[in-house]
Amino acid sequence: MNHFESKVRPAKPEGERTPPEKLRVIACGAIAREVLAIRDANGLDHIDLQCLPAIWHAHPEKIAPGVEQAIGEARAEGFSRIFVGYADCGTGGLLDKVCEREGVERIAGPHCYSFFAGNEAFAAKDDDVTSFFLTDFLARQFRSFVIEPLGLDRHPQLKEMYFGNYRKVVYLSQIEDEALQQKAKEAADYLGLAYEYRFTGYGDLTGELLRAR
Known part of the structure; x- marks a missing residue:
């Protein structure tokens, strides 16, 4: 191979694209x-x-x-x-x-909660001021991320202080999963609130x- 040939790189096949930078x-x-x-x-x-x-x-x-x-x-x-x-x-x-x-x-x-629901759609829901929201993650981890950090497992009387002004639990689900829906319903029952299910996908x-x- 001569010097000129060593400098020439073969053309990329038509339609092949350079992978995006990490x-x-x-x-x-x-x-x-x-x-x-x-x-x-x-x-x-x-x-x-x-x-x-x-x-x-x-x-x-x-x-x-x-x-x-x-x-x-x-x-x-x-x-x-x-x-x-x-x-x-x-x-x-x-x-x-x-x-x-x-x-x-x-x-x-x-x-x-807003970007999963869609920011515009979320902003348009006037009644959500009195809603407590769950996502798939929070439905799975309700005890670890709500009950325990708020001390409700040790002091259940605090539920009224934290959630007395809420009317309902709204579960914004990313995937349709009956087991997660059941967990979300149980969370609403635990808090003594009404339950609403909304499938959002990834918004x-x-x-x-x-x-x-």
């Missing part, structure tokens, strides 16, 4: 199943998922500093493309400040991850 998605552990399901269903093999502790759902003050640290670690690992798999999630705008400072984007919306989350290509 994307680090830094997400709440409470939506890990959903992110992976969307990734696999849509061939988003370039997504590299890092989950932060799902229990931060109950401690939103930890989210912004935790995400900021994870962004720094991702860049140290060589990721130039980063997407934050959180909505505001109770940070009171602090997560947005981190995203602006770091030059990254996050999932649009105030919280996961706006799919579009957000596709947009983050």
